[in-house]
Amino acid sequence: MTSASLHLREDVPLAPFTTFRIGGPARYFAEATTEQEVAAAVAWAEAQGVELFLLGGGSNLLVRDEGFAGLVLQMKIIGIEALADGGFEVGAGEPWDGFVAQAVAAGCAGIECLAGIPGSVGGTPVQNVGAYGQEVSETIVSVRAFDRQAQAFVDLSKQECRFRYRASLFNTDARKRYIVTRVQFQLRPGGAPTLRYADLQKYFADAHPAPSLVEVAAAVRKIRRAKGMLIVEGDPDCRSAGSFFKNPVVAASLLPEVAKAVEGDVPHWPAGEGCVKLPAAWLLERAGFVKGYGAGPAGISTRHTLALTNRGGATFADVEHLEEEIVAGVEARFGIRLEREPVVLG
Numbered sequence: 001m002t003s004a005s006l007h008l009r010e011d012v013p014l015a016p017f018t019t020f021r022i023g024g025p026a027r028y029f030a031e032a033t034t035e036q037e038v039a040a041a042v043a044w045a046e047a048q049g050v051e052l053f054l055l056g057g058g059s060n061l062l063v064r065d066e067g068f069a070g071l072v073l074q075m076k077i078i079g080i081e082a083l084a085d086g087g088f089e090v091g092a093g094e095p096w097d098g099f100v101a102q103a104v105a106a107g108c109a110g111i112e113c114l115a116g117i118p119g120s121v122g123g124t125p126v127q128n129v130g131a132y133g134q135e136v137s138e139t140i141v142s143v144r145a146f147d148r149q150a151q152a153f154v155d156l157s158k159q160e161c162r163f164r165y166r167a168s169l170f171n172t173d174a175r176k177r178y179i180v181t182r183v184q185f186q187l188r189p190g191g192a193p194t195l196r197y198a199d200l201q202k203y204f205a206d207a208h209p210a211p212s213l214v215e216v217a218a219a220v221r222k223i224r225r226a227k228g229m230l231i232v233e234g235d236p237d238c239r240s241a242g243s244f245f246k247n248p249v250v251a252a253s254l255l256p257e258v259a260k261a262v263e264g265d266v267p268h269w270p271a272g273e274g275c276v277k278l279p280a281a282w283l284l285e286r287a288g289f290v291k292g293y294g295a296g297p298a299g300i301s302t303r304h305t306l307a308l309t310n311r312g313g314a315t316f317a318d319v320e321h322l323e324e325e326i327v328a329g330v331e332a333r334f335g336i337r338l339e340r341e342p343v344v345l346g
Helices: 035-048 096-105 123-127 198-203 213-226 252-262 280-286 316-334
Strands: 009-013 025-032 052-055 061-063 068-075 080-082 087-091 140-147 152-157 178-186 240-243 249-251 275-277 298-300 307-310 343-345
Touching: 025 035, 035 052, 035 068, 035 140, 035 178, 061 316, 068 178, 087 096, 096 213, 123 178, 152 178, 198 213, 249 252, 252 275, 252 316, 280 316, 298 316, 307 316
Parallel strands: 025 068, 052 068, 061 343
Antiparallel strands: 009 025, 080 087, 087 178, 140 152, 140 178, 240 307, 249 275, 298 307
16 A cells, blocks of 8 residues: 555554564554655545554554554654764664764764663654663754644754653653654764763773773673663563663652661652652562562563563563552552553554
């Protein structure tokens, strides 16, 4: 089936397009390699009265068993253009880790700690991806996107993107309005790597001279692999969406109650006026949800407490059941309700 410049397929299984390897088919499926194809997909979906979902690398996605009754558009706009003074303009369909590798090889700092993260460039501003002491929003200048409301392509400044912890304009205030096609970054040519995260400080504690950007990126990938957070074909711990729960931000006044529940200190970080951020993994472990937890096809990773995994043959229902058990258990112990990080489709 075709529509203008768009090639449409029907009843396409979605599980192979996700790192979870879970989910039913898309009623309609297409790829967009140009902005014209993005616009054509939006027009077709609206004309047919079906919902449109944008698919990137599938690394933060959990598809329901019945699949999706609308149009899944896979972003395939690629290209990395090096601009002056550490600037880069990157197609939304470019693999994120490939861009990181190119940037650090060019001696440009700012995203070296985000190495090894699966998925595509276009998904990083949506989630405001962050890890090991860096957030992608620290380097973003602007985001180009198709505005479905205005039926036009727009360039949104960093401020207009409204970045905050694991959130942005794209997944909160104006969810489903924008389709990201390109992202412009500003990195630091010749800049020093960021070593503010404890795991990295420990890794390079005895390093003389100081590590290079390439060495830091390699160390991040090594640490991620040890935790089962690097996609390695054939490794069941990697059939996941990475961290399944967000680190909760709570009122600082809640800390004494949490400390009382564990009869000890509570790790936390400042998170705005009167608030602190707690490590979700710490909460899970102290509520009894440890590495390897779960007897069924869905379980907690043997290497990372926050990763729920498809051990083989897991369904959406299996993962949802485990999620509900964990959320209820943590809330019962601490009075804190965890939020899911992956997007659910269907």
